[in-house]
Amino acid sequence: MVSRKTVSRMSRYRRLLQSLRESGVESIYSHQLARHAVVSAAQVRRDLMVIGYSGSPNKGYDVAACIDSIGSFLDGTARQEVALVGVGNLGHAVLSHFAEKSPSVAIVAAFDVDPELTETLIHGVRCVDVSLMEGLVRDLGIEIAVLTVPGEAAQDAADTLVSAGVKSIISFAPTPLALPNEIFVEYMDITAALESAAYFARLGGREESAANGDGDIEPMVKKLESLLARSNMKLEDLATNIGARMVTAGKPGGTTVAKVYAGDRVSDLLNEASDKTLLVSNLASVQMLRVAELMDVPGICFVNGVEPDGEMIQLAEDNDTLLMVSPLGVFETCGLIYQALDTEHA
């Protein structure tokens, strides 16, 4: 399973790649696609690796092959059908926008309470009275719905859709929906988007991290990140401070990091790795070095005295990845990193 943010970035990459292909572009580097998609190059490489696209980040991605890979990831084998509820201003706009657009996901039925609309064809989609919705959605096996009804009608419509078998709902209505946990709900809130845009426009476009909705991050992690942000401590000095043994020297001139991530699952490490992250792990394997290479990770600290072998050291040297080995476990090592940074600022 991947996160909804990853899926949404895939969709964005595909649209960008399709429009690049239409303008004759045949290959693209991760940093170029990243610039178009307004994400980091490491993010692009990580996302494409997650879907198993094996193009070379060094030689540039083949645009057509990349579109195909994203397609095999995003699109099911059969066409997925969608119902739209509420054929007013927005409903009309959505139907018009998607008319004959995506062969893999198609709006096949629309529902409304207005007798003037029902039994008409709107942008090629039949509009049916909402009293028939539950039966029709069930009979057609529709599992996705778009809600463009007024706020006060949204919950009832959503409940009916769920009892008819709908599993994913995109709601434009301004009211939150109370639905079973297993139902995927995406809210399209243009008002919140406009108010955020207006707020950040007043601040000159700057998005402060404090206003970035990171309220669920553990205070300890926040403190560590704020210590790192203010720290000039080079990784080699950090190694000395925590009693770790340096194995390879890393980038010439030394490296500072903005984040420390401890873990022993390659998928987690891939998610958290970046060119500003020190990875702390007891997973002393070539895979770790590959993660570091792919994500431009500047340093890895192996714990529990686990020694990297010759192949790993060679890879680290080739990629200027600093390797250190801490004699202690993950928690003790992270605690010492915290202490070293805290002392630096005391």
Ligand code: NAD
């Ligand atoms: P609208 O009044 O033009 O259309 C609503 C439609 O829903 C009407 O055709 C109405 O007959 C139908 N309807 C009402 N109750 C229903 C029910 N129980 N079942 C089925 N259909 C029902 O409104 P709109 O401007 O299209 O907005 C739709 C929703 O999207 C609203 O919740 C609105 O707040 C939200 N929204 C609209 C816009 C926009 O630009 N129009 C932007 C963002 C969000």
